[in-house]
Amino acid sequence: MDGTADSREGMLSRMALNDNKAGMEGLDRDKINNIILEASKGSRFYVNEVKKEQQVNERIGKMMRHKAKLTEQQIQKAQLSAELEMGRELGRVIVHVDMDAFYAAVEMRDCPELKDKPMAVGSMSMLSTSNYHARRYGVRAAMPGFIAKKLCPNLVIVPLNFDKYTAVSEQVREVFAAYDPHFLPMSLDEAYLDITEHLHERQHWPESMRSYKSCDNEVPVETDNLSPVLFEDSPSSSPSLPGSDGKVEVFGTSPEEAVREMRFRIEQKTSLTASAGIAPNMMLAKVCSDKNKPNGQYSILPERQAVMDFIRDLPVRKVSGIGKVTEKMLAALDIFTCAQLGQQMRVLSLLFSETSWHHFLQISLGLGSTRIERCVTLPALSIRVTEPLPLSEM
DNA sequence: ATACATACC
DNA sequence: AACTGGTATGTAT
Numbered sequence: 326m327d328g329t330a331d332s333r334e335g336m337l338s339r340m341a342l343n344d345n346k347a348g349m350e351g352l353d354r355d356k357i358n359n360i361i362l363e364a365s366k367g368s369r370f371y372v373n374e375v376k377k378e379q380q381v382n383e384r385i386g387k388m389m390r391h392k393a394k395l396t397e398q399q400i401q402k403a404q405l406s407a408e409l410e411m412g413r414e415l416g417r418v419i420v421h422v423d424m425d426a427f428y429a430a431v432e433m434r435d436c437p438e439l440k441d442k443p444m445a446v447g448s449m450s451m452l453s454t455s456n457y458h459a460r461r462y463g464v465r466a467a468m469p470g471f472i473a474k475k476l477c478p479n480l481v482i483v484p485l486n487f488d489k490y491t492a493v494s495e496q497v498r499e500v501f502a503a504y505d506p507h508f509l510p511m512s513l514d515e516a517y518l519d520i521t522e523h524l525h526e527r528q529h530w531p532e533s534m535r536s537y538k539s540c541d542n543e544v545p546v547e548t549d550n551l552s553p554v555l556f557e558d559s560p561s562s563s564p565s566l567p568g569s570d571g572k573v574e575v576f577g578t579s580p581e582e583a584v585r586e587m588r589f590r591i592e593q594k595t596s597l598t599a600s601a602g603i604a605p606n607m608m609l610a611k612v613c614s615d616k617n618k619p620n621g622q623y624s625i626l627p628e629r630q631a632v633m634d635f636i637r638d639l640p641v642r643k644v645s646g647i648g649k650v651t652e653k654m655l656a657a658l659d660i661f662t663c664a665q666l667g668q669q670m671r672v673l674s675l676l677f678s679e680t681s682w683h684h685f686l687q688i689s690l691g692l693g694s695t696r697i698e699r700c701v702t703l704p705a706l707s708i709r710v711t712e713p714l715p716l717s718e719m
Numbered sequence: 720a721t722a723c724a725t726a727c728c
Numbered sequence: 729a730a731c732t733g734g735t736a737t738g739t740a741t
Contacts, residue, residue: 467732
């Protein structure tokens with residue numbers, strides 16, 4: 326039953342270019358996918374992917390047979406504990422910050438030759454990331470370098486400089502810590518922050534504490550010869566001071582302005598750009614940080630309606646934790662967006678494990694964690710300290 | 720309890 | 729010639 330055309334289609338869901346992420350809009354997908362398939366065919370990797378693909382199809386088949394046996398009565402009496410909505414928490418301001426094409430951006434910064442070339446960081450076997458120029462060719466993270474070279478023969482591949490990325494990451498984290506000392510790093514280039522407390526304090530800050538010189542790194546501009554009155558009428562422009570060299574930017578007190586300021590400070594300090602998402606919980610903030618990438622930010626206002634409007638047409642695949650397998654299983658049930666996920670929750674509760682459908686339900690309601698993990702950054706060394714582990718885990 | 724699968728960067 | 733490596737969590741047996 327598995328014709329050649331079918332298995333090719335199947336493989337595409339697994340191996341093909343994933344243009345889900347930023348910088349991949351409007352590419353010639355067919356051409357790119359053919360090159361990827363040609364280069365992969367017959368390899369150990371390919372054979373393994375075919376096997377896994379069959380397993381997924383089997384799992385979907387099992388699910389569909391299970392679904393066919395469900396009666397309307399069973400579906401209607403499925404209970405979805407309605408208390409979740411009551412527990413919705415909109416009072417926290419959660420930010421997800423993500424450096425743009427981090428490793429590639431560091432290498433480009435340190436080697437101007439690379440600036441206008443398609444380049445990627447990694448090896449012939451595996452790329453860690455690519456710059457936006459290379460992405461126009463379909464070259465992206467987690468792609469083997471030799472395939473990337475077929476897609477883009479002029480691609481420059483720079484080997485990993487892990488120590489360098491770690492050092493830059495430390496600089497970025499110093500900025501994060503100014504907005505949330507308990508921030509949660511997810512990798513060298515991204516982190517979650519809870520800036521609720523920062524924003525409270527920020528309301529009472531004079532403009533001088535929110536003013537930054539473009540040329541000067543690190544600290545707010547000197548307060549002495551800087552009268553706040555000077556900025557009264559032009560909060561969004563960059564007023565230049567008489568008698569002062571260099572532009573000064575004043576940031577406001579809103580969440581958006583605080584995050585703009587944080588990104589500005591990161592760029593001043595590292596010459597690298599970051600993107601950010603602002604939302605009432607981690608799940609939404611993560612999705613938002615991808616929305617205006619690179620060098621942008623997006624926020625969801627802390628209102629139920631704003632959250633639901635944002636969620637409605639959001640493809641489930643955009644949500645962290647929904648990967649290609651889950652996407653394909655949901656697609657088999659005609660679920661592509663979060664709204665569709667919500668509409669089918671009763672069926673899902675009968676087809677998936679409790680942990681899985683609880684997760685789906687949370688997503689469909691736009692809910693997510695509102696507390697960043699407990700973890701403290703020591704000012705001097707930026708060493709993360711967690712609560713003592715049980716002896717068994719040490 | 721263990722192995723395997725999914726997902727993330 | 730060549731498809732990461734580490735961690736966390738979920739699923740199947």
